[in-house]
Amino acid sequence: MDRHEATQQQWHTLEQEKAVEQSATDAAAGLTTQEAEKRLQQHGLNKLPEKKAESKLIRFLKHFNDVLIYVLLVAAIITAVLGHYTDTLVIIIVAIVNASIGYFQEAKAEDALKSIQALLSPQAQIIRDNKRIEVDATHITIGDIVLLNAGDKVPADLRLLSADHLKIEESALTGEAEAAEKTTEALAADTGLGDRRNMAFTSTTVSAGSGKGVVVAIGKDTEIGKINQMMREVEQLKTPLLQQTEQFGKTVSVFILLTAGATYLFGHFLRDYDQETLLMSIIGLAVAAIPEGLPAILSIILAIGVRRMARQKAIVRNLPSVETLGAVSVICSDKTGTLTKNEMTVQQVAVKDVEYNISGIGYAPDGDISKQDQKVNVADEPLLQQLITCFYVCNDATLDKDEKEGWVAKGDPTENALVTLAHKAGENIVRNKPERKATLPFSSDYKYMATSADTSNGPVIYIKGAPDRLLDMATREAGTNGEQDFDRSYWEQQITQLANQGLRVIGAAYKKTDQLTDRLEHEDIEKDIVFLGLAGIIDPPRDEAIASIQSCHEAGITVKMITGDHADTAKAIGKQMGIGDGEKIMVGKTLQNMDDAALQKAAQEYDVFARTSPEHKLRLVNALQASNIICAMTGDGVNDAPALKQANVGIAMGIKGTEVTKEASEMVLADDNFSTIVEAVKEGRRIYDNLKKTILFILPTNGAESFLIIASILFGTVMPLLPVQILWVNMVTSLTVSLALAFEPMEPDAMKRPPRPVREPLLNGYFAWRILFVSVLIGGGTLWLCTRLHAANVDEATVRTITVQTIVIAQLFHLFNCRSIGRSAFSQQFFSNRAIYVVAAVLFVLQACVTYIPFMNQVFDTVPLSLDQWKYPVYLGLATFIIVEVEKAIAVRVRSKNSKVKI
Known part of the structure; x- marks a missing residue:
């Protein structure tokens, strides 16, 4: 029998004698050395295949694979051709900084597969040439006779030939807390993995008794190997935030290219700009419109969320997953050790x-x-x-x-x-x-x-x-x-x-x-x-988990139990915990025979699933995702790993979880406490709200700068800002002032509203209006100020310096508007977020440096300002704050009259 035939054979259905015959071996004497060597050559070693690691350089370069970065790099090339090397250098530095942040924050890898390798037994007791010998487990092959004793790790999948009070602890593979009592009788073909009492599976541990079995599967063909393969085949899903930002980037890029092209044509044919000046203006427009600081600030906000969650015993291994938790609408939880204590x-x-x-x-x-x-x-x-x-x-x-x-x-x-x-x-x-x-x-x-x-x-x-x-x-x-x-x-x-x-x-x-x-x-x-x-x-439910499930229901999150345990136990535990009604349940045997369409319906209809295999758990997660449901999966056993990797957020138990599960997950609970997930969901929703506030704050800076440049070309006036000044404004507002919004407390209704729709755009209608409104407000006000200053014969360098200060300080005032999207800035404690005042102080220091330090004057083409000239930025900033607050009050009234308006 070749390896493929051995894999396809349902060994649990065969009598012992038939299993030995099919394996072409001798139950008493085992294989001969010659035959074993032949089969090793034929079937290969008893180990899992390893995936070739991706080089660090390739992983770093992948972070430049962003359409907005492409636009920046094209701008850098054009400035270099025109000889504006300072602009080129600054643009390249910005691109490298963004890529570096993404690279160093990237925590996800293929370590899960290495952890599965570590599960395999290093040594095994076998019979060959009618002698009992100890061999390296990788040199076991199909047909070998393996001896098992208490404490041994099963080295391969075995069809048991004898079982003397043999018990094997299989919870990591099947999810059952109780050690499985082994027998040798043949079983029905439809017997589930957890009920195959005449089989012993690799990576499981003998807890009592002794036994003997014939090797029927090795390496990738074992049950643990199939899990390994499932994990390899799982496609890494992009988090909702990454999908939103990717679509947002494409939309912005198309808008930038169309606007820049139209503006260039207008300036070329209807204005008398020289070619270099016009090109630098268009580059300035492109750089102004690109929120190049946004990727960095998103990474920083997510990293701050990671640290906050770590203090709450939730260790996040993948940055975007912090935010994804806030969008989860279904949590699929294993029972043993997750909802229960795994202590009978x-x-x-x-x-x-x-x-x-x-x-x-x-x-x-x-x-x-x-x-x-x-x-x-x-x-x-x-x-x-x-x-x-x-x-x-x-x-x-x-x-x-x-x-x-x-x-x-x-x-x-x-x-x-x-x-x-x-x-x-x-x-x-x-x-x-x-x-x-x-x-x-x-x-x-x-x-x-x-x-x-x-x-x-x-x-x-x-x-x-x-x-x-x-x-x-x-x-x-x-x-x-x-x-x-x-x-x-x-x-x-x-x-x-x-x-x-x-x-x-x-x-x-x-x-x-x-x-x-x-x-x-x-x-x-x-x-x-x-x-x-x-x-x-x-195996009792955790008291804190019951309260957490209730909190999930209040937040519009459904909790589903997917366990390898018996149906009656699952129903009873589910009812105690508020999962299901204690009657409605689906078992793996029924699930196995469903097509994808039927399973997709059942995955939403049922809340308790029992006697499930790793494949069943993976199919359930896929079925939920096919219905555009963002789901999290919790677990602690090897059997949970593929589903954890497939889920939008995989959550592993830190104390009782296997290393495989931890490496396959995005988040690890350091205290094995289901209630920690609820705290993580709260943090995820807080982070998403603050990300939207940050975008609402940053984009008007880009809009105002773009408005200024387009208006200048339309009216044929001098460019109010240089590309290098635009980059300074964008980065200083992104990496200082906007950072304060990461520390905003959770909105009062965050855990009372349902999860956001999976296809909800990053910017809804109101957000688009608000960004346009503030962009025109700041950009128009700054343009009016520039016109007045030019009329007063103020020199060009001073006007540009005042323009830089005006946009930055107007944004600082706008920061207070953004602390709450739909409510007044005075509806919460004004000093509840001390970070705002810290970053404001840092911002003033940086703006003073760019204005008064000679070296920075030379790099950014600025000049020192008199005390009297600072009044213009302050007045415009104060006006921005007041006007936006009035606009928010009007929007709240409109929302109360028309529920379709979403703020």
């Missing part, structure tokens, strides 16, 4: 006619045992004490307190929960634990575990296991007055009641013996046992 917890126990509730979650023994809302003393409840003692003695887990890590449970998750219950019951049970004499390990065939112990009431065999199995074995039950007739129907009702709450039910029983033995056999306990009671165990 006993929540209810039941003995005859009495039910108890246990508070506290996780493995820390903090909590009380109560009945009818009253705390009980376990010493006063003999049946309860006996039940907990049974669970504690018939148990291989341990619970210890570590100075650094706190309470640490070691063992099977279910047994960890039962040990924690014993510690909650009090020191008396822990201290007086009966000594175990013999143990019969849990067997998937018998579905129970038994231990013999020497108790104060004589030798006893304690039994815990699947309740239906214990019910079949029981002939008596423990009651308040001692042993009594067995009421099976009562216990079946109790089991159903607990199971309907999504609890995993464990039964307990005992059998008295005449003497202790060093060895137990199933025949010793298969009948005449006394049934004690039940424990209901669950």
Whole structure:
């Protein structure tokens, strides 16, 4: 069988003998060395393919791939041809600075694939030439016989040939918190990945028992390899902001080229400018219209958001993702370890006619045992004490307190929960634990575990296991007055009641013996046992996650649970958390058979998905995105990685998440707290609002400068600004004054409004009007001022210097207008954002430098101004502020009368 055929084969459907035959191997002796070498040559090494890394130079040059930068570079070439080398140098420096900021802020890479490589087992125990040997896992091939023991990492995908109490921890791959109990029987063809009990998958860990299996898939053909391939095939989506800014850049570029071309033709044929002067004016127009500082200021604002979110335990690995969180309308969340603690917890126990509730979650023994809302003393409840003692003695887990890590449970998750219950019951049970004499390990065939112990009431065999199995074995039950007739129907009702709450039910029983033995056999306990009671165990939801989901709903965000766990558990957990109605659920088996159109509808209709595979999660994310829904995906296991990479925002758990998941994500929660996502969404919405305020502030600078140049050419007057002066104005307003808007607090209604539409343009109708209005206001006012100064015979250098100061100071006053888009500048605390006053001071220093320092006078063609000449910029700036505030008040009234006007 070649590698392709091996991959296509459904190995879980084959009997062991048939699997060995199909693999062309020997279950006892394994492959011969010669045959193994031949297959290694044929199939290749057992490792994942590596992608060739992109050079740093190429990654840097990609940041020049922007239409606005192209226009700037063309302007630089023309100025160089005309001999204006200072202008050329300044333009090139601006382009390089923008590219450098983008390059150094770029955090996304293909490290996820390297992390998957690290998951593979380095060594493996195999049988070759009828000998047990240890080999490098990369040299395992199809047909090798692999031996598994507790603590081993599975080196390849195996069809199990034997399983002796074998349990494998597969949560990172399947999403199940409980270790999977392995068997060897053949399974149905439609058995989901999480239910393939006769298979062992690479990267998973043996938690108990031992086993043997034949290698049926290696490298890229393993389940982990398929995840690796899915991640390679995932197309990196541009964030909504990048899509908006890209479209915005194209629109601005077309506008600049058309305007510059029309203006050039007008100046060439209808005015008497010489060719060099006209070309420099057109270059000045192009440079004026380009918001070249915008990419840099966007990166800086996003970086500030990253730092703020880091303080809130959300580590952002990709800058634009900060803002994307504010646009998310669906959060797809894994259950285990994300919405829940991934720490099994006993929540209810039941003995005859009495039910108890246990508070506290996780493995820390903090909590009380109560009945009818009253705390009980376990010493006063003999049946309860006996039940907990049974669970504690018939148990291989341990619970210890570590100075650094706190309470640490070691063992099977279910047994960890039962040990924690014993510690909650009090020191008396822990201290007086009966000594175990013999143990019969849990067997998937018998579905129970038994231990013999020497108790104060004589030798006893304690039994815990699947309740239906214990019910079949029981002939008596423990009651308040001692042993009594067995009421099976009562216990079946109790089991159903607990199971309907999504609890995993464990039964307990005992059998008295005449003497202790060093060895137990199933025949010793298969009948005449006394049934004690039940424990209901669950991986509990996080309390803070429930509140966060409610906050998401208020913000118009839908939360969907996508888990590999069982349907009943998923429904129960979902209902507790406010996800779904506790009834409507879709399982992976149904999802698997849906075409893309049907899945697209189901992805929006259902909120809870169970028994899902990595492929299912990826398809669900794709289906939501096909409906133009911006979605985030949270998770902590390897099985979540492809979906995290595909999602608009992938969110990984920082504590319990695998390295693969972290590297595939855009954001990592350092505290594994779902509520941190809500804080991140708040920050994302705040950032987007502030980005729009920044654009509303910056673009009128470009508009005013463009207006000045176009008007000058139309009227045939002297150019009011040189290209190098325009660059100075653009950069100084972008990198100082506008930076203050990044620190504006969140708008009061930010988390009460629905997410913005995915196709919402960066500039809506009102924004376009406002930018045009302020551009004409500042540009027209400055042009009027220039005309008055020329009429007063002020020299050209002084007029240009006053023009530079007028545009900058008018923008400074306009900054206060932009603190709130649709409300008055006085509707919030005027001094709530101290950054405004800091940058204003920095701006005045810079403007003083460009006006009074000789070196800067020479570079920017400015001259010193008298104190009296500063009144012109201040008066125009104050007038701008007042007029824009009046315009905003009128716009608010229009909006209240016509809800279609969006501000």
